[in-house]
Amino acid sequence: MKKRSYALIGTGAAFWATVSIFVNTLYEVGFSALEIVFLRVLSAALIMFIYIGLTDRELLKIRFSDAYYFIGTGIFSLVFFNWCYFITIREASVAIAAILLYTAPIFVLLMSRLFFKERLSSIKILALMVAIVGCILISGYLPSGGGLLSTSMLLIGLGSGFGYALYTILGKAALDKYDPMTVITYTFVVATIGLFPISGMEAIITASHNIDSWGYIFGLGLVPTVLGYIFYTKGLHYVEASKASIIAAVEPVVATTIGVSVFSEILSRWQFTGILLILFAVLLAQRENSK
8 A cells, every 4th residue: 555655646747747837838828837737626626526527426514513624625725835836937947936835845744743743754855855956956056055044035935845844734634534536626625715805807807808818728627637636646645744745745756757758848857857856765765665
């Protein structure tokens, strides 16, 4: 079951990495970053509701007293980390935003120790550090370096990593009570409600003027969102949160591969080194489990 769960997490992260295929096209037709995030969670929520409504409506039943799980995964994770991430991209750079986003495994490791009492082994710490270095190299920011960030921008960037990490922690807790499909569905629903006052109407208006983009909106909701979160959350059910976050670091590896093969981006030797480091970190995380 453990090996299957690792495969599920890795597959989910790979689906997440396909987001650029859809987002780049939507940017080109005039959607803003927050409009894209809103349409992503809205389409995902609709897909999940239709699917569960046709297959098992019992999965839609939750206790009102447990709503805080989904407020956490939907608002404090999905909405918050996307907001921080896009602000960092706008005010700093894509590379810096990616580096700060992938501080998430550090937060997961610390919170897993605090809330789930997970063992903090030397192999797990090594895998974490190797994965982070790999993500930094893939981002293209090192070893050439760059300008200094302001304190506020650093905190906002770290906020994206913290928010990203919260899904693993809160999702893990919610899985003790609910099926992965239930957790995913209400995460998207709450995120949609939270984003509507910010960008909902603008997104709907823009979409109504770009009917040709609807296929990409559906694809964005289905592939990197619904499928990505289904695979990741199902795997998370049986794997320690800290290990799941390390294995999910394969996302930038797949994203870089897509960039090279689909968008004709050039892969530098440092990015290739980063890919190898991340794959090594994933192997370390799996090896730690067998000890």
